Amino acid sequence: MQILVLLCSYNGESYLREQVESILKQTEPGVRLLISDDASSDRSGEIAEAYAARYPERVCLIRRAKSSGSAAKHFMEVLLKQAAELAPEAEYVMLADQDDVWHPDKAERTLSAMRKAEQHFGVQTPLLVHCDMRIVDAAGRRLADSYVKYQHMSPKRVALHQLLVQNNVTGGAVMLNGALIRLLRSCPVPAHPVMHDHWMALVAAAFGRVVFLPEALYDYRQHGANVLGASKGSCVREVLDRLGIFRRDGRSKQEMDAHSQRVYRGLFLQAEELLKQYGEKLSPEQEELLRAFLSLPGKSRLGKIRLILRYGFTFNQIHRTVGECLFM
Numbered sequence: 001m002q003i004l005v006l007l008c009s010y011n012g013e014s015y016l017r018e019q020v021e022s023i024l025k026q027t028e029p030g031v032r033l034l035i036s037d038d039a040s041s042d043r044s045g046e047i048a049e050a051y052a053a054r055y056p057e058r059v060c061l062i063r064r065a066k067s068s069g070s071a072a073k074h075f076m077e078v079l080l081k082q083a084a085e086l087a088p089e090a091e092y093v094m095l096a097d098q099d100d101v102w103h104p105d106k107a108e109r110t111l112s113a114m115r116k117a118e119q120h121f122g123v124q125t126p127l128l129v130h131c132d133m134r135i136v137d138a139a140g141r142r143l144a145d146s147y148v149k150y151q152h153m154s155p156k157r158v159a160l161h162q163l164l165v166q167n168n169v170t171g172g173a174v175m176l177n178g179a180l181i182r183l184l185r186s187c188p189v190p191a192h193p194v195m196h197d198h199w200m201a202l203v204a205a206a207f208g209r210v211v212f213l214p215e216a217l218y219d220y221r222q223h224g225a226n227v228l229g230a231s232k233g234s235c236v237r238e239v240l241d242r243l244g245i246f247r248r249d250g251r252s253k254q255e256m257d258a259h260s261q262r263v264y265r266g267l268f269l270q271a272e273e274l275l276k277q278y279g280e281k282l283s284p285e286q287e288e289l290l291r292a293f294l295s296l297p298g299k300s301r302l303g304k305i306r307l308i309l310r311y312g313f314t315f316n317q318i319h320r321t322v323g324e325c326l327f328m
Contacts, residue, residue, distance in 0.1 A: 002030035003107055003175075004090035005085060008074045009048060010038040010067070015221060016047050022101045022218075024051075024058065028108035030308050033096075034086060036062040036078045044098070060086055075196035076189045077170065084185055093181055095197070097172040099221045101140070106131070108215040110175045112158060115214045118177060119139035126180035126208030128200060130155070130173040132216045138223040147220055154316035158210035161312045163202050164271055167315075169210065171197035172218065180192040180204055192269035197231065202274055206286060260327045268294060296328060304328055 005023055009016055023033050035048040045063050052061040062082055068074040075095060083093065092106065092114060112130045121127065132155075135144040144150040147170070155168045162168075174197060176184075184203060193199035204210050251259070275282070277288045282290070292311050296304050305325045308314060314321045 002090070003028065003032070003092045003094060003111065004083060004292045005031060005033045005094045005096050005107075005311050006075065006078050007033060007035045007096040007098060008038060008071065008078060009035060009040060009044045009098040010071070010074070011040045011042045011044060013040075013042040013047060014045045015099040016044055017100055018101055019096065020048070020051050020059075022104075024055065025104055026102065026107040027105050027265050028111055031107050032058055032060070032087065032090070034062070034078070034083055036074065036082065037064060038074050038236065039064050039067040062086075063157070065290045071171075072193045072196045072199070076193065076199065079181070080189050082186050091178050093176045095174045100133070100172050101136075101219040101221070101222065103217050108135045109215060109217055110213060113211065114175055114177055117209065117211045121209055123177070125177075126178050126183050126204050127177040127211060128169065128180055128204035128208070129175045129177075129211045129213055131213040131218075133170070133173060133220040134216045136219045136221055138221065140219065140221070144220060146216055148214075152317065155212040155214075157316055158201065158205055158212075159312070160202065160205045161289055161293075162289060162314070163198070163205050163210075164290075165267060165313050165317050166320075167195065167198040167201060169197045169201040170220075171195065172220065174200065175306075176200065176204075180208060183207060190270075190273050190277065192266070192273045194266045194270050199270065199274075202270070203278070204272070206278065206282065257327065260318075264297075264328050269299060301325075 007019070007023070020033065023031065037045040037048055048061050052059045062078070068077060079093065083090070092111065094110065110129055110131060114127060117127050117129060133147045134142060135147055135150055136142055148155055153168055157166070157168055180203070184200065190199055201210055271290055271293050275287070275294070279287065289311055292307055293313060296307055298306060308325060315324060
């Protein structure tokens with residue numbers, strides 16, 4: 001088996017069938033699917049069970065009796081534990097969300113990009129390849145041709161100092177090579193990942209490479225139940241939202257301040273865990289970088305600004321970096 005696709009489901013009966021069908025119809029041969037259902041209360045488990053019974057050589061199912069508690073923990077536990085036991089021979093791993101729809105050549109084109117990266121950087125280099133995606137609504141109608149452009153993302157900003165503050169990798173777009181899989185499995189399941197894709201990107205950036213494939217290879221479905229949704233990037237809108245002005249959800253500036261503090265706290269906990277788990281493998285420069293980042297909460301406002309600019313802990317747009325300097 002060449003590619004193992006990890007699909008973690010939770011109460012996704014509305015869209016699960018369409019996603020599983022799209023994965024099974026990939027043009028790349030040798031794709032196997034591992035579905036892990038996180039103790040769903042709807043029919044997701046039964047739907048996955050039917051596919052496992054119908055395609056026993058291509059689909060494997062794990063039905064968890066107790067929920068993992070989050071998508072991040074679910075994906076990390078499956079990758080580091082169950083997938084290692086059930087499919088240790090997999091050369092590459094791809095991640096799949098339950099409500100997306102893969103284009104028929106997603107696995108083929110991502111694998112091609114991965115092989116080119118391995119030729120360039122070496123097969124022993126931990127590599128993460130991720131692609132762009134189209135945005136569609138709940139019924140599958142196209143909303144935008146590029147998630148990256150819609151969100152004003154900068155997917156090539158994947159240096160460690162940049163990823164510490166801003167993730168530019170989306171889980172459903174990811175392929176990991178064997179070197180990165182082994183590196184991730186050399187450490188325990190992280191207790192404080194902001195998200196699984198963010199953690200994987202940090203590890204890849206620290207010890208290997210993150211490669212962006214600028215092609216929309218699947219449909220990202222935007223609907224009311226998304227764990228993380230897509231909102232159109234706009235400088236003015238983002239500033240007004242941050243200040244609690246004319247927010248669609250009605251949250252005040254005080255509520256947004258509290259939200260920002262929770263977000264930054266999550267970033268610091270994640271960085272602290274990265275240092276704890278991989279500290280012995282980091283270069284002296286990387287360790288200095290992480291310790292500088294972790295020192296930010298104890299600095300004065302001016303001290304924070306100096307460190308942010310000195311080490312490049314900046315966002316991809318100036319107004320976001322200004323906000324970071326003001327509210328971190």
